[in-house]
Amino acid sequence: MARISTTTSLSLIVLAVTGLLTLSGGCGQAVFRSPLPAELVEKAEIPGMSRARFWGDKIDPELQAEFIRVSKELPVLPDPSSEEGPGMGGLVLSGGGDCGAFGAGLLCGWTDRGTRPRFRIVTGVSTGALIAPMAFLGPKYDQLLRDSYTTVSAKDVLRKRPVLDWLKFDSMADSTPLMKLMQQQFTDQFIREVAVEHAKGRRLFVQTVNLDAQRPVIWDMGAIASSNHPDAPALFRKVLVASASIPAVFPPQYIKVQANGKTYDEMHVDGGTASQMLMSTLPVNLSTVRKEMGPLTFTPSVYVIRNALIRPEWEQVSPKLFPIAGRSISSIIKSQGRTELALMYYQAKEAGMDFYLAHIPDDYQRQAQEEFDTGEMNRMFKLGYEQARNGDPWKRTPPKL
Secondary structure, three states: OOOOOHHHHHHHHHHHHHHHHHHOOOOOOOOOOOEOOHHHOOOOEEOOEOOOEEEOOOOOHHHHHHHHHHHHHOOOOOOOOOOOOOOOEEEEEOOOHHHHHHHHHHHHHHHHHOOOOOOOEEEEEOHHHHHHHHHHHOHHHHHHHHHHHHOOOHHHOOEEOOHHHHHOOOOOEEOHHHHHHHHHHOOHHHHHHHHHHHHOOOEEEEEEEEOOOOEEEEEEHHHHHHOOOOOHHHHHHHHHHHHOOOEOOEOOEEEEEEEOOEEEEEEEEEHHHOOOOOOOOOOOOHHHHHHHHOOOOOOOEEEEEEEEEOOOOOOOOOOOHHHHHHHHHHHHHHHHHHHHHHHHHHHHHHOOOEEEEEEEOOOOOOOOOOOOOHHHHHHHHHHHHHHHHHOOOOEOOOOOO
């Protein structure tokens, strides 16, 4: 959930300091691992789900070939909302923590306007990963989407640990409440519906980061849902929680893998650690796929919802260690997001796709300082809803282009 407030940033610095104390012989760790050895990183697989994920830092030839095959075999229509076949379009949902309420509102307003497409590809990172499955299955889950960002509060997402426990645990907070929320929202029936859409040629991708390897991992959620493996529903939810787990604030998700006949674990954290939006890290060359499809009678489109303010935000920084460190982290995230938007724009143009961007308006002023404040999320939801329902929230170029 890649929006990091000043409070969170300070906590990260505190945890980094306590981590040094741990290295020097402090309290023992509360999490015991069987980490995957470096030499087996490329061999590790999810038991019973070998095609569940891909590296996000290189092109995957098998996935690219699948994209080309599906694009050629299934009907490609200028109206992606048609039930006859998915259109050649993509929806990219960014990180942003509780600012995901903006994107949730925009999607619901888009539905009520009557122009929301049925995308062939939906991708999500961090809070965008939590939105993505509901966006993928469409308007029938708009009420669940609305409730997810207008009725929850911090207690529904995390449980803070005592400060002294930071020395022995892997995070400042326990994400058990978030996992319970995922179990309530993404039921076995919901996951079966994702599998049905996957069989139609549509794709749902979510990003995490393998922290041991320092590499982004792209999860094919439809492939997981379609595997019929008894552990598939649990993995589906675990990946979503991992994608939204801010390092040090939320605990990593330890995902079991097998290599050379042995079982190990991988440490996965917030996908925003690598990138705020999953397009530049998609392990497919969209330009090549587009060329293989041949001529079309319409222009495919990619829609990006940036759940954040893009403009710089003024804040007088106190000349002390923690405020300076926290402000620097938030500046890095904001700069990274702007760079990614420019990269995605050029990728879309190279692939012959129209580019559309919606983001929290520059004049929006946040009133609550705490994360997951229900009132603040309702304000952002309403803002996104009204923009999509009554206006045109889409910009055709990223900032400064």
